[in-house]
Amino acid sequence: xxxxxxxxxxxxxxxxxxxxxxxxxxxxxxxxxxxxxxxxxxxxxxxxxxxxxxxxxxxxxxxxxxxxxxxxxxxxxxxxxxxxxxxxxxxxxxxxxxxxxxxxxxxxxxxxxxxxxxxxxxxxxxxxxxxxxxxxxxxxxxxxxxxxxxxxxxxxxxxxxxxxxxxxxxxxxxxxxxxxxxxxxxxxxxxxxxxxxxxxxxxxxxxxxxxxxxxxxxxxxxxxxxxxxxxxxxxxxx
Amino acid sequence: xxxxxxxxxxxxxxxxxxxxxxxxxxxxxxxxxxxxxxxxxxxxxxxxxxxxxxxxxxxxxxxxxxxxxxxxxxxxxxxxxxxxxxxxxxxxxxxxxxxxxxxxxxxxxxxxxxxxxxxxxxxxxxxxxxxxxxxxxxxxxxxxxxxxxxxxxxxxxxxxxxxxxxxxxxxxxxxxxxxxxxxxxxxxxxxxxxxxxxxxxxxxxxxxxxxxxxxxxxxxxxxxxxxxxxxxxxxxxxxxxxxxxxxxxxxxxxxxxxxxxxxxxxxxxxxxxxxxxxxxxxxxxxxxxxxxxxxxxxxxxxxxxxxxxxxxxxxxxxxxxxxxxxxxxxxxxxxxxxxxxxxxxxxxxxxxxxxxxxxxxxxxxxxxxxxxxxxxxxxxxxxxxxxxxxxxxxxxxxxxxxxxxxxxxxxxxxxxxxxxxxxxxxxxxxxxxxxxxxxxxxxxxxxxxxxxxxxxxxxxxxxxxxxxxxxxxxxxxxxxxxxxxxxxxxxxxxxxxxxxxxxxxxxxxxxxxxxxxxxxxxxxxxxxxxxxxxxxxxxx
Numbered sequence: 001x002x003x004x005x006x007x008x009x010x011x012x013x014x015x016x017x018x019x020x021x022x023x024x025x026x027x028x029x030x031x032x033x034x035x036x037x038x039x040x041x042x043x044x045x046x047x048x049x050x051x052x053x054x055x056x057x058x059x060x061x062x063x064x065x066x067x068x069x070x071x072x073x074x075x076x077x078x079x080x081x082x083x084x085x086x087x088x089x090x091x092x093x094x095x096x097x098x099x100x101x102x103x104x105x106x107x108x109x110x111x112x113x114x115x116x117x118x119x120x121x122x123x124x125x126x127x128x129x130x131x132x133x134x135x136x137x138x139x140x141x142x143x144x145x146x147x148x149x150x151x152x153x154x155x156x157x158x159x160x161x162x163x164x165x166x167x168x169x170x171x172x173x174x175x176x177x178x179x180x181x182x183x184x185x186x187x188x189x190x191x192x193x194x195x196x197x198x199x200x201x202x203x204x205x206x207x208x209x210x211x212x213x214x215x216x217x218x219x220x221x222x223x224x225x226x227x228x229x230x231x232x233x234x235x236x237x238x
Numbered sequence: 239x240x241x242x243x244x245x246x247x248x249x250x251x252x253x254x255x256x257x258x259x260x261x262x263x264x265x266x267x268x269x270x271x272x273x274x275x276x277x278x279x280x281x282x283x284x285x286x287x288x289x290x291x292x293x294x295x296x297x298x299x300x301x302x303x304x305x306x307x308x309x310x311x312x313x314x315x316x317x318x319x320x321x322x323x324x325x326x327x328x329x330x331x332x333x334x335x336x337x338x339x340x341x342x343x344x345x346x347x348x349x350x351x352x353x354x355x356x357x358x359x360x361x362x363x364x365x366x367x368x369x370x371x372x373x374x375x376x377x378x379x380x381x382x383x384x385x386x387x388x389x390x391x392x393x394x395x396x397x398x399x400x401x402x403x404x405x406x407x408x409x410x411x412x413x414x415x416x417x418x419x420x421x422x423x424x425x426x427x428x429x430x431x432x433x434x435x436x437x438x439x440x441x442x443x444x445x446x447x448x449x450x451x452x453x454x455x456x457x458x459x460x461x462x463x464x465x466x467x468x469x470x471x472x473x474x475x476x477x478x479x480x481x482x483x484x485x486x487x488x489x490x491x492x493x494x495x496x497x498x499x500x501x502x503x504x505x506x507x508x509x510x511x512x513x514x515x516x517x518x519x520x521x522x523x524x525x526x527x528x529x530x531x532x533x534x535x536x537x538x539x540x541x542x543x544x545x546x547x548x549x550x551x552x553x554x555x556x557x558x559x560x561x562x563x564x565x566x567x568x569x570x571x572x573x574x575x576x577x578x579x580x581x582x583x584x585x586x587x588x589x590x591x592x593x594x595x596x597x598x599x600x601x602x603x604x605x606x607x608x609x610x611x612x613x614x615x616x617x618x619x620x621x622x623x624x625x626x627x628x629x630x631x632x633x634x635x636x637x638x639x640x641x642x643x644x645x646x647x648x649x650x651x652x653x654x655x656x657x658x659x660x661x662x663x664x665x666x667x668x669x670x671x672x673x674x675x676x677x678x679x680x681x682x683x684x685x686x687x688x689x690x691x692x693x694x695x696x697x698x699x700x701x702x703x704x705x706x707x708x709x710x711x712x713x714x715x716x717x718x719x720x721x722x723x724x725x726x727x728x729x730x731x732x733x734x735x736x737x738x739x740x741x742x743x744x745x746x747x748x749x750x751x752x753x754x755x756x757x758x759x760x761x762x763x764x765x766x767x768x769x770x771x772x773x774x775x776x777x778x
Contacts, residue, residue, distance in 0.1 A: 103342030
């Protein structure tokens with residue numbers, strides 16, 4: 001077995017009755033890099049994310065982090081920001097962060113980091129607001145702040161820009177770049193190809209649960225002058 | 239025990255915020271206060287019954303219910319074992335648990351244990367409150383009801399918890415046919431009852447006491463019966479089994495997060511579907527949904543010939559027409575509603591034959607006791623209007639909101655009204671009472687309509703689901719008894735004065751309809767221009 005740093009996925013397969021949602025998928029999301037997980041609707045992106053985060057059991061395959069094979073409790077090391085930003089209706093924004101800090105046994109001083117995150121995400125004024133009173137974008141930001149605070153070595157984001165205001169989107173991109181610099185392996189699923197092109201280092205395009213393209217983004221662009229990621233995507237998923 | 243801290247923090251803060259939210263609304267605080275005072279007063283009177291108290295007794299046939307507990311519980315356990323062979327219980331109460339509990343560094347076994355404890359506590363409160371008010375029916379003391387609720391809670395926890403160890407065992411030892419074992423238990427439970435009942439029917443010896451003595455009593459169901467009638471050892475044994483099952487399941491569930499989450503996610507989706515009014519009505523749909531394939535309409539249901547609409551009514555009645563169309567297009571068309579009408583008619587006829595020749599009061603008292611049980615259990619259910627209020631179609635049209643709500647209420651009666659009337663009318667035929675045949679339709683329909691309108695009126699005062707189970711429940715119960723009592727009183731009074739049952743029925747039914755109309759008018763006035771706030775407040 002290859003010993004690689006970061007997240008290594010080998011032969012991941014997940015079926016739902018007759019439907020094979022993810023079919024023998026293998027890829028490597030390096031630490032300190034952002035991997036874009038692209039594909040048309042129904043290509044298996046969300047299923048892949050849920051399998052990686054430990055919310056779905058694999059039918060076959062293996063998930064490894066820095067060479068260690070991960071079990072069913074891999075959610076502790078692979079954090080997911082799902083497409084639907086579910087937060088506790090009866091906890092305030094700040095209490096979500098307290099719960100994360102306590103349950104992940106964060107070292108003292110986490111409050112400073114949490115306050116900075118809330119300030120950056122324009123959420124500090126809302127820190128005493130209950131989850132049920134938050135808009136979709138604010139719930140998304142609460143989840144982002146919670147997940148980043150937990151400091152998991154792998155971060156999965158499923159359509160994170162949906163629902164965020166322009167400032168929030170810019171701040172999220174900035175946070176992702178910082179996490180990349182800090183050595184986090186990031187997997188970003190999105191339909192916003194321009195955004196993916198701007199931020200991702202590596203691109204994995206799924207089609208019917210299989211990898212249609214897996215390559216560094218620089219290589220894709222250098223292939224043919226004037227081609228955009230959109231052109232490559234449409235060609236691969238035709 | 240450092241894992242306990244974050245979980246206690248989570249639960250206590252959620253509870254505190256719920257309380258704080260309620261405290262900000264004076265009406266809710268007042269009603270909750272009245273509810274607690276009412277509840278305490280009720281508790282006191284149960285602990286210290288005055289002059290023997292008053293109780294409604296169930297008919298003699300109720301003794302059959304007691305001997306049915308062991309086989310019925312065996313069936314429940316069998317079904318749970320069958321389900322456990324496929325998937326574990328839906329342990330996560332909130333979608334946010336996926337991020338915050340699964341992503342935490344807390345030991346999974348401890349988290350699973352906590353989740354099971356959370357579910358047991360929630361169900362325990364429901365069992366406690368439900369039995370408390372039903373205790374009136376059984377003339378039980380409060381100590382007895384405490385004992386019964388403990389035993390029932392333990393029985394529920396065992397039935398709920400058995401799925402997890404079965405699922406884990408099946409995953410580890412797939413050769414063990416748990417699904418078949420479950421089926422065998424169900425079959426054994428059914429046969430235990432079916433055989434003596436079949437023999438009794440064949441031989442014509444249908445005496446309830448004799449029949450009851452022929453149904454065997456066996457573990458674990460007989461422990462429930464023994465515990466309920468005062469055997470402390472049986473109650474303790476059940477409680478110990480429940481605790482053991484919960485702990486053992488949790489300890490073994492350290493790597494069952496994905497399956498626990500899948501089950502829970504299915505349950506959220508199912509609840510959302512039902513709340514949206516779509517539901518899953520056919521077996522094929524349920525199976526597809528259970529397989530994780532989402533909601534798929536059968537091709538025959540996805541495309542149907544449109545109703546031409548020439549005979550569609552105008553104004554608010556179009557809401558009733560829409561409910562009728564929906565009923566016709568549910569899976570199986572009108573077959574299921576007709577089936578229920580047939581069953582109710584057969585049951586009514588059989589009951590009428592069984593009671594024929596007995597004094598009227600001997601028939602009425604058990605019926606009132608049964609109606610009380612239905613009212614108490616029905617009042618514990620929550621009323622949800624959000625799916626209707628959020629539909630833009632509901633708000634189109636020039637009819638008054640009151641009329642639309644009336645039409646909608648009439649539409650909700652399409653499923654329950656006809657079977658009730660058919661059952662009562664056929665009972666009247668079997669009893670040889672033409673008065674029952676003639677009056678059952680107007681009386682029952684007016685009664686059900688009134689009870690439905692009380693549900694909506696309670697909703698516009700306390701729309702929150704949590705509130706509905708507390709002060710909302712109290713309001714519904716009190717309003718139901720008062721609102722049904724007035725027409726009954728008017729009926730009796732007019733009948734005594736005029737010596738005419740018809741006049742009594744007409745006055746009683748008219749008064750019930752006037753009350754229902756008043757309640758609907760009140761509801762519509764509250765909903766007007768504020769409907770979305772009610773839809774949002776349902777979450778509390």
